[in-house]
Structure formats: C-alpha cells, structure tokens
Amino acid sequence: MTEQRVQALDISCRLDAIGEMPTLLEVDKVYKRFGGLEILSGVSFSVGRGEVFGLVGPNGAGKTTLFNCILGIVPVDSGRIVLGGRDVSNLPVWKRASLGMARTFQRLELFSGLTPREHLIIAYRTHKRSGSILKDLIGHGLPTREELDRAASILELFGLMDVADVPVEALSLGHGRLVELARAFILDPFVLMMDEPSSGLDAAETARISDMLERLRGNGRSCAIIVEHDLDMVTKVASQIAVLDSGSIIAQGDPREVLNDPEVRKAYLGKV
Ligand SMILES: Nc1ncnc2c1ncn2[C@@H]1O[C@H](COP(=O)(O)OP(=O)(O)O)[C@@H](O)[C@H]1O
Ligand SMILES: [Mg+2]
Known part of the structure; x- marks a missing residue:
C-alpha cells in the first residue's frame, strides 16, 4: 500500500472515531502569552454535537487568539485542544482540517x-x-x-x-x-469555526446565515463556534454562549440568561 493510501485510511479511521464522540471539541485550560502579556488565562469549555457555541466579549478580550489556538494557527503555551477525544494541540492546521475542522474568515478570502x-x-x-x-x-x-x-x-x-x-x-x-x-x-465538518459571520451583512443576508446555523444545529452531527458582535444574531442561533473578558471566561450558559447577567453587562456593555 502506498504511504498516501495508508495515511488516508488512518484519517478515515480517526474520522469514524470522532463521529462517535458526543463532545466534539474540548478546550482545556488554554494559556497563551504574547510578549510579556497573558492573553488567554486558562480558558476551558466544551462543545457537543448539534451545538452552536457563541463566543462574545469586548475588543481585545482574546477571542481571535482563542479561535487561532483552536485552529492551530497559533500554538497554545499550555492546555489542550481536543477534537472528538483526540488531543490535537500539537497538530498543524492542515491536519486539524483533515480531521474535520473547517473555518470561515472575518474578511472574505x-x-x-x-x-x-x-x-x-x-x-x-x-x-x-x-x-x-x-x-x-x-x-x-x-x-x-x-x-x-x-x-x-x-x-x-x-x-x-x-x-x-x-x-x-x-x-x-x-x-x-x-x-x-x-x-x-x-x-x-465536525467543527465549523466562524469569525464574525454577519459582519458587513444586511438583515436579510444575516438571516440566511442564521438559517444555515439552525440547520447545522438540527443535523446532530456537527457543531459550530462563532465569534460574533451582533448579539441579537448570536442570541438567536447559539445554544450556549461564553463571554470572554481579559482572557478569562466570566460567564457561560444560555444566551439570554448570560447577556442579562449584571456582571456581563458591566464588563461587556459597560452598563448594568
Ligand atoms: N500576534 C500577536 N502578537 C502580540 N499581541 C497580540 C497578537 N495577537 C493579538 N495580540 C494581542 O492580544 C490581545 C487580544 O487580541 P485578540 O485576540 O485579537 O482579541 P479580540 O479578538 O477579542 O478583539 C490584544 O491586546 C492584542 O493586541
Ligand atoms: Mg477579534
């Protein structure tokens, strides 16, 4: 058997294994520093099949850095990224992609x-x-x-x-x-990562993206993680949200409950 075929077979066996795990993505105590600054301070959460996980928070909170750590664009300093039960923290971007991670970009690519x-x-x-x-x-x-x-x-x-x-x-x-x-x-994909999917879109176009995410929730096979500024949109499509503030998750759970939490309103919206 050629090496390429062995590798393809190996990946398809792993995909079968991932396809059976109820938790598709686990972010486990992820730390990241840039220069002297701690950008992510022990972030943990997990996302199950059929879930849309919304990641919100003020500018500079570390959302894009976390997104990049999950995809493998930026290496974590410590902690783990686990895809369908498999630790992928040390795998390159393309390998994570071949195991079922896909992404969209903040600017069109x-x-x-x-x-x-x-x-x-x-x-x-x-x-x-x-x-x-x-x-x-x-x-x-x-x-x-x-x-x-x-x-x-x-x-x-x-x-x-x-x-x-x-x-x-x-x-x-x-x-x-x-x-x-x-x-x-x-x-x-098993895990669909979306950076600001509604940025620059009108209401009808945003609604179309929301429909697609609802469809994904219904398919029971995949999950999505969206970083989103539009809180109405994220409240509508997400099954749970996490609020990241200065590199830590300060609240997590049902979108409406989280966004009404006075702590969150203070940190994120600057009002109580
Ligand atoms: N490659 C980098 N080198 C140094 N600092 C960075 C780098 N990427 C991001 N940062 C810093 O990390 C912090 C968080 O940025 P980011 O993850 O883009 O936040 P968000 O997406 O929540 O707005 C910011 O202070 C930013 O300047
Ligand atoms: Mg960002």
Missing part, C-alpha cells in the same frame, strides 16, 4: 476569477484528495458527476444557484460570505 461553483468543487476535491494537481494544471481535471452534484446541492441549500457561475468579484459581500460558508459546509 475568495479567489477572484473563480465562480462559487468552482470554489465548492475545488474545496471538495482538495479535501477528499481525489484530484491530481498536475491533472488540474494541464486542464484534464474536469469535475466528476459526484463533485458536480454535491456542489449543486450545496449551492441550492445556500440560495446561490442564481450566481453559481458568476466570478466572485462581481458578487455582493453577502453573497461572498455565503460562498465562504458553503465552501466550509461542503466539507461536512
């Missing part, structure tokens, strides 16, 4: 010149490692029927059919964000 349909097919193919980069480069890597069908069903789900074949630079910000989300969804 799409490829100009490519259409939404092409973005989805490329993401799907790369994830499954079914394509040969060389074949694609010389133009023989035509999409398979399975790739086309899968992309079409996700485009439909996200209401992107009308713009499926339009280059992304011609799309509105809202459509662009939906393409990013669709690109993450097509990978069928």
